[in-house]
Amino acid sequence: MKEQLKTIQKDALEEISNAEDMKELQAIKVAFLGKKGSLTQVLRGMGKLSKEERPVIGELANQVREGITAALEEKTTSLEKLEMEQQLQNEAIDITLPGRPVKVGGPHLLTQIIEEIEDLFIGMGYEVREGPEVETDYFNFEALNLPKGHPARDMQDTFYITNELLMRTHTSPVQARTMQEYQGIKPVKMICPGKVYRRDTDDATHSHQFTQIEGLYVDKNVRMSDLKGTLNTFAKKTFGEDREIRLRPSYFPFTEPSVEMDISCKVCRGEGCSVCKETGWIEILGGGMVHPNVLSMAGYDPDVYTGFAFGMGPDRIAMLKYGVEDIRHFYTNDIRFLKQFHQA
Amino acid sequence: MLVSLNWLKNYVDISGISTEELAEKITKSGIEVDGIEYIAQETKGVVTGYVESCEKHPNADKLSLCQVDVGDEKLQIICGAPNVAKGQKVAVARPGAVLPGNFRIKKVKLRGVESNGMICSLQELGTDDKYIPKGMEDGIYVFPDDVKVGENVEPLLNLDDAVLEFDLTPNRADALSMIGVAYEVAAILDKPIQLPEAEVNTLDEDANDHVKVEVEAPDLTPYYAAFLIKDLEIKPSPLWMSNYLMAAGIRPINNVVDITNYVLLEYGQPLHAFDYDRLHSDKIVVRRARDGEKIVTLDEQERVLTEENLVITNGKESVALAGVMGGFETEVHDGTTAVLLEAALFSPAAVRRTVKQTGLRSESSTRFEKGIDPARVKEAGLRACQLFQKYANGKVYAGAAEFDELDKSEKTVKMNTSQINRRLGTEISAEDIVQILNKLRFHFDRDGDYFTVYAPTRRQDITIFEDMLEEVARIYGYDHLPFTLPDGTPQAGTLTEFQLLKRKVKSYLQGAGLMETITYSLTDEKKIKRLISPEVNEENITPVQLAKPMSEDHKYLRLSLLPELLSIVSYNQARNQNDVAYYELGSIFVSEEETLTHQPEERLRLSGVLSGEWLAHPWQQESKEVDFYVVKGLMEGLFDHLGIQIEFKQVKLDDMHPGRSAALKVHNRTIGFIGQLHPLLQKDMDLKDTYLFDVNLDTVLKIVDRDPEYGQIPKYPSIIRDVAFILDQDVLAGNVKETIEEVGSPLVTQVQVFDVYEGNNIESGKKSIAYSLLYQHPEKTLKDEEVEASFSEIIETVKNKYHAHVRS
Structure with missing residues (x-):
């Protein structure tokens, strides 16, 4: 029997080693270890052995069984690994084919500019105020030191609805409304973005509707240097730390002194080029110290309170920032235009 | 305002500074220089010549063969100008000369005859057509006889001049005159200023003996002076004067007219010369026009006047629109020998009204509207008389017939050093302020740090402390202000x-794939009526209209954002951009008034349009067109995001597909609608199937629940039961769902439709809808019997209520 067992072990190990797949291996397992398997058959003959032989053969038989089982397990593992490799190879795909598109929308470029400016000023403690687009003559003009017949009313050609109602020509009426609401006692720190309207014929640089953001800061002891510092912060955050600003005297009926702010040209860095019309500077916004008439009309004592105000056009800023050549693009809403500003 | 630097040099020294640098300094001090025009910097080698003879070209009818003396030589030149003639002094470009446009003059043969140069017109020398003096528009330029032969023409014709173009703000009316500009430049450069002296040798005879001035509207005419000049000789102005006028953008006419224009530019004082003989009167009456009164103005237009207009009359009829334009009848003409010169101050409001009403605007009206210097009105008249005498041989009567209620006082402004520094954030000393005031040539009294400034009458814009603050700041230099941030509350x-x-x-919609748009709020007559949300339409609204629209396209204030959005879809699809998903957040303007007496209500709306493909993955053959359920899903997601329960109710609306539209309801109140655009309208606008949504965002954002309630995640297992019902076609899936929820409550916590089927195996007129029910108890594991009992009850109820049966 000893010989028989050894032969079985040898045969089994050889067959296991040669097995090529799981199915074959399973068949080998049955052929040797199954109920009718050769090892089982041999073991059935144990009864015929003598008392002395039985433990010896028994132990040998167990060793043979364990040996075969171990070999089977080992082979199973390696075959499974092989099979997995095979499967993975079969499952390989062409990773160069395009992926499933994700539908992505985005904000309008003007909204991006506006929200960026909003966030900057919120960070400096300003609140964001909004107001009606159809305004009264009072808030759009009179409360801003532009009484009826004032020549500077010509600076803003107006869409009137009635003698007293109009499409607001700037977002300044929101400033007047806010000051009035704060009743001459609370400091005002606000910006007001929104749509405005002018009686202009639409062309590459004019639009009868466009956007504006204005800012207002009223408190005790506000200085003109504060306006300069605030605008400098805004310009550097919005256009880049390497840009310089310059203020020039100007005129607005609602501010005195008044300023116009230029930033250094991005293209030529102040040397003069076609972008900046050879001046080295690009006009960005207007502002100034709030006119005492505006303060007193809103209930603020101009001897106690002073303030600054400024206003700018997101349309113009977007055009300068991205080189957009025609203001009408903002309102035509060509998908090929809008899509380009996803990353902005 | 166009400022000739050659002219300006007469009043202030601007040597030693380049034109560009000067322009930059002026800009930085408050007057924006919009451009610099060099009259004809490129012109070189053009000299004066004398036409000794002028004959017909032997081989060409329209050409002349001229012998021209240019001083050091005689040149044979062929000239094509019709006005060339023997005895003229002309501008000759010799061979080698350069004309504007880098045009080099060479010796040439014309029709077989040699030509050694060119006799030039002003256009050829670089002057704009519109400024060419009268009579020389179509030919060569002819110098006055007193010009020497062989001289460079550049200085003679002012070709070496540079002109600064000022973009003036309305407050700086003072810079509408050369003298005003001289004050400004003198202040900036810290240079002395030299003013003209208006001295006249008059006749003994007094103007007052010949003319009387009556002002019937003193409120509008605080000052009126009439000077009288006789024995005038009308001829061209001196060369220098024509040159300056041309540089300033005014066409020379004749000496008398040119002198009034010259003084207008020099002093900023509009003057008007009436032909004295044609006035037929010895008095001037200034009054308001009578309604319906007529006048023919210089431009030969008849104007019908109203009481709004101020007119100058000869006591009977009006002879000028005060401050705006003279009358045709009394215009100075070639035969004029005597003029009545008007130097007056008309109120800005009066002139403004006439300008508005007639649409006429002139160099005069611009200056009156902005305010002229009351201290120089009469002086300007005298200056003109001086020039009449000198350049038109005029004899000036002594004095002037005057009406004078003029306020020539200077406004005083008090200020002190610490107040200035507190406002500017600077540390300017009192000495610095003294220097600044001296540069500006403002008179002042000083007491240590305290100043009383007397604002000169030329600076009508300075009335309060803040105006002086700006003067100090701009001369000090805005560049020198420090950068600070407010240190307030x-x-x-x-x-x-x-x-x-x-x-x-916005971020939800963008994440969901929609692109934000901004469209116009002003719309046209057709669009104003379209796609108004049902809850808005129920109100008794009247569209708000502009009083004077610029175009029919932008006339009404919109009542819905959708029509403009649809135009955008149409624009894009016409350019093969078929797949669009757009939204806009914007106001509509709602009013019930026929004639607006108060502001319309502005309501914020959220609207969107979707058309074309919604999702696609082409190589996997996947494509999903936008449909009703895409839009509905977007809205369900949005309202879920906002914590608001929303309902969709079938609705029929104008311009919408009757079977594919739904009203959006919150707590039974309509807040908007969704659906497909009516196929007829789609066809009309050349649109692919287009779906839209429109929501009153004002209302929605007021009821948002931003306070989510936390519930524990269920610990006990849930059980799912599925059932498919065969239903009549017209039964709505949502109604069945409601019934299931009602009967199954509270054990059924969720009901979902997972299949809708009609066709094979389903009898016609019927459909199968399959629901998946989720059973869940928060505090225990549900027993099969409990679920079974509820499920059976649900099935029985649906069967009875909807004549349904269960699909096996």
Whole structure:
């Protein structure tokens, strides 16, 4: 029997080693270890052995069984690994084919500019105020030191609805409304973005509707240097730390002194080029110290309170920032235009 | 305002500074220089010549063969100008000369005859057509006889001049005159200023003996002076004067007219010369026009006047529109020998009204409207008389017939050093302020740090402390102001709840694949009526209209954002951009008034349009067109995001597909609608199937629930039961779902439709809808019997209520 067992072990190990797949291996397992398997058959003959032989053969038989089982397990593992490799190879795909598109929308470029400016000023403690687009003559003009017949009313050609109602020509009426609401006692720190309207014929640089953001800061002891510092912060955050600003005297009926702010040209860095019309500077916004008439009309004592105000056009800023050549693009809403500003 | 630097040099020294640098300094001090025009910097080698003879070209009818003396030689030149003639002094470009446009003159043969140069017109020398003196528009330029032969023409014709173009703000009326500009430049460069002296040798005879001035509207005419000049000789102005006028953009006419224009530019004082003989009167009456009164103005237009207009009359009829334009009848003409010169101050309001009403605007009206210097009105008249005498041989009567209620006082402004520094954030000394005031040539009294400034009458814009603050700051230099940030009350900057929600809505829609748009609020007559949300339409609204629209396209204030959005879809699809998903957040303007007496209500709406493909993955053959359920899904997601329960109710609306539209309801109140655009309208606008949504965002954002309630995640297992019902076609899936929820409550916590089928195996007129029911108890594991009992009850109820049966 000893010989028989050894032969079985040898045969089994050889067959296991040669097995090529799981199915074959399973068949080998049955052929040797199954109920009718050769090892089982041999073991059935144990009864015929003598008392002395039985433990010896028994132990040998167990060793043979364990040996075969171990070999089977080992082979199973390696075959499974092989099979997995095979499967993975079969499952390989062409990773160069395009992926499933994700539908992505985005904000309008003007909204991006506006929200960026909003966030900057919120960070400096300003609140964001909004107001009606159809305004009264009072808030759009009179409360801003532009009484009826004032020549500077010509600076803003107006869409009137009635003698007293109009499409607001700037977002300044929101400033007047806010000051009035704060009743001459609370400091005002606000910006007001929104749509405005002018009686202009639409062309590459004019639009009868466009956007504006204005800012207002009223408190005790506000200085003109504060306006300069605030605008400098805004310009550097919005256009880049390497840009310089310059203020020039100007005129607005609602501010005195008044300023116009230029930033250094991005293209030529102040040397003069076609972008900046050879001046080295690009006009960005207007502002100034709030006119005492505006303060007193809103209930603020101009001897106690002073303030600054400024206003700018997101349309113009977007055009300068991205080189957009025609203001009408903002309102035509060509998908090929809008899509380009996803990353902005 | 066009400022000739050659002219300006007469009043202030601007040597030693380049034109560009000067322009930059002026800009930085408050008057924006918009451009610099060099009259004809490129012209070289053009000299004066004398036409000794002028004959017909032997081989060409229209050409002349001229012998021209240019001083050091005689040149044979062929000239094509019709006005060339023997005895003229002309501008000759010799061979080698350069004309504007880098045009080099060479010796040439014309029709077989040699030509050694060119006799030039002003256009050829670089002057704009519109400024060419009268009579020389179509030919060569002819110099006055007193010009020497062989001289360079550049200085003679002012070709070496540079002109600064000022973009003046309305407050700086003072810079509408050369003298005003001289004050400004003198202040900036810290240079002395030299003013003209208006001295006249008059006749003994007094103007008052010949003319009387009556002002019937003293409120509008605080000053009127009439000077009288006789024995005038009308001829061309001196060369220098024509040159300056041309540089300033005014065409020379004749000496008398030119002198009034010259003084207008020099002093900023509009003057008007009436032909004295044609006035037929010895008095001037200034009054308001009578309604319906007529006058023919210089431009030969008849104007019908109203009481709004101020007119100059000869006591009977009007002879000029005060401050705006003279009358045709009394215009100075070639035969004029005597003029009545008007130097007056008309109120800005009066002139403005006439300008508005007639649409006429002139160099005069511009200056009156902005305010002229009351101290120089009469002086300007005298200056003109001086020039009449000198350049038109005029004899000036002594004195002037005057009406004078003029306020020539200087406004006083008090200021002190610390007040200035506190406002500017600077540390300017009192000495610095003294220097600044001296540069500006403002008179002042000083007491240590305290100043009383007397604002000169030429600076009508300076009335209060802040005006002086600006003067000090701009001469000190805005560049020298420090950079500071306000050190006032700190305050937290935040967006309001409403503004945060708007941003939340936008970011949801953008994440869902929609692109934001901004469209026009003003729309046309057709669009104003379209696609108004049902709850808005129920109100008794009247569209708000502009009083004077610029175009029919932008006439009404919109009542819905959708029509403009649809135009955008149509624009894009016409350019093969078929797949669009757009939204806009914007106001509509609602009013019930026929004639608006108060502001319309502005309601914030959220609207969107979707058309074309929604999702696609082409190589996997996947494509999903936009449909009703895409839009519905977007809205369900949005309202879920906002914590608002929303319902969709079938609705029929104008311009919408009757079977594919739904009203959006919150707590039974309509807040908008969704659906497909009516196929007829789609066809009309050349649109692919287009779906849209429109929501009153004002209302929605007021009821948002931003306070989610936390519930524990269920610990006990849930059980799912599925059932498919065969239903009549017209039974709505949503109604059945409601019934299931009602009967199954509270054990059934969720009901979902997972299949809708009609066709094979389903009898016609019927459909199968399959529901998946989720059973869940928060506090225990549900027993099969409990679920079974509820499930059976649900099935029985649906069967009875909808004549349904269960699909096996």
